[in-house]
Amino acid sequence: DQQVKQNSPSLSVQEGRISILNCDYTNSMFDYFLWYKKYPAEGPTFLISISSIKDKNEDGRFTVFLNKSAKHLSLHIVPSQPGDSAVYFCAARSYNNNDMRFGAGTRLTVKP
């Protein structure tokens, strides 16, 4: 069962514009959400996270928004840069569970 879903396999944006990556989850027990970024031939790298007690967390150009009622989160990158081109994974976990669930990923391409 896929408890974390990223329905857009790819996204292409122009340099300088905003990138918005979306993620939906089904398990209401999830209370901690993360975004990882992955370049080819490398492991995923932690980008930003948010706990369920917040609805927004910002770190430089990256902002994650959480809508608990809709079981939806999104990652905003602004302004987008060519170096942001990578696969982005959404992940979720619950307080009493070591099992972190990942979405299938969205490949972001930022065009110069």
Place this chain on the structure above:
Amino acid sequence: GAGVSQTPSNKVTEKGKYVELRCDPISGHTALYWYRQSLGQGPEFLIYFQGTGAADDSGLPNDRFFAVRPEGSVSTLKIQRTERGDSAVYLCASSLGQGWGETQYFGPGTRLLVL
């Protein structure tokens, strides 16, 4: 400092053979995780170690898969009687502690191909 390392980076084997995949976590990290990533999918949890013990092995697909971490540092994932469906990238991650908000740092993975 050094990140998580995994060896080999690539492994090609024949159906029915036994393979071992190694993970060296970040020094001082007590928690270690194994994930499997199939083509077009996100990483899938396999097993979690806290220290030397497997605290959660609920993600191991069947009894052909086994992992050890005898001294609480290096871990080995062992796959017996490999099948073509085992072909995937096997990722290892470590974190400083087991806490809910602890960041997991991933290695580059071992790409396993079973012919």
